[in-house]
Amino acid sequence: MNMSQSKEKEQEGGVYETIKVIAQALLLALVVRTFLFQPFFIPSGSMKDTLLIGDYLFVSKYSYGYSKYSFPFGLAPFDGRVWSSPPERGDIAVFKLPKDNSTDYIKRVVGLPGDEIQMINGILHINGNAVERKRIDDYIEKDAYGNIHKIPRYIETLPNGISYQTLDITTNGSLDNTPVYHVPADRYFMMGDNRDNSQDSRVLSEVGYVPFENFIGRAEIIFFSIEDDQPAWMFWKWPWTVRWDRLGDVL
Secondary structure, eight states: OOOHHHHHHHHHHHHHHHHHHHHHHHHHHHHHIIEEEEEEOOSSSSSTTTTTTTEEEEEEEEEEEEEESGGGGOOSSSEEEEEEEOOOTTOOOOEOTTTTTTEEEEEEEOTTTTTTEEEEETTTEEEEHHHEEEEEEEEEETTTTOOOOEEEEEEEEOOOOOOOEEEEOOOOOOTTOOOEEETTTTEEEOOOOOSOOOOOOOOOOTTSSGGGGGEEEEEEEEEBBTTTSSSOOOGGHHHHBOOOOGTOOBB
16 A cells, blocks of 8 residues: 555545544434423513523423424424423423424413413412412613613412512503413413513414423523624624623523
8 A cells, every 4th residue: 555545545534533523413412402401592572581582591301201392303203292291380381382383482381281270450360369479670671772661570479389570561451351261181371471472372373272292391591691682693792792690590
């Protein structure tokens, strides 16, 4: 074997090793994304101020077990759910919209199978009992024109003791008074924390009751957050556009 042939073999071996390393890395990323954690981006303000536009968070895929929606493109060799653990009231969960079984939504679980849910004068009622709601301060928001808006903010505490903040933009909003919703078996009632700006289970024609099978995972931690009018790829602006105080927030 001459020097030229030896060099070619070394180059081929180097290319092979590079391809193998890339393939292994992609396989590992696929396994982590499918079975452990999946990153999600928040594109809307329906969960303010718990989640803001521009937040990036990790969702634990193992929290509720696995269904076909846990896998890329819904490719799973089984029906239903395996190693299942039902969502708890108060969880922030990502799920596939029942209307099309493809769009990702993120909301809070407020109603369990068999519950009766109703909104009366902006107050959440579960099984005929008003959920405790305490006025705290205002959420301060600046619009695109620099105008300051103050939005009433509350602490809501569910029957199991889980507390979180909600916003009430409009008094007597369109979803502040509703009929009684009877949550069917194996279905869950989901609501956004930004109560007057959330299309959720209160809108039966668009979201409605969410099947357990449609759950993807539970929101766990914010790992990155950037101002909602700034693209994340402009890394040279990060010192000024990243919301440093939100990084590492546990949900």
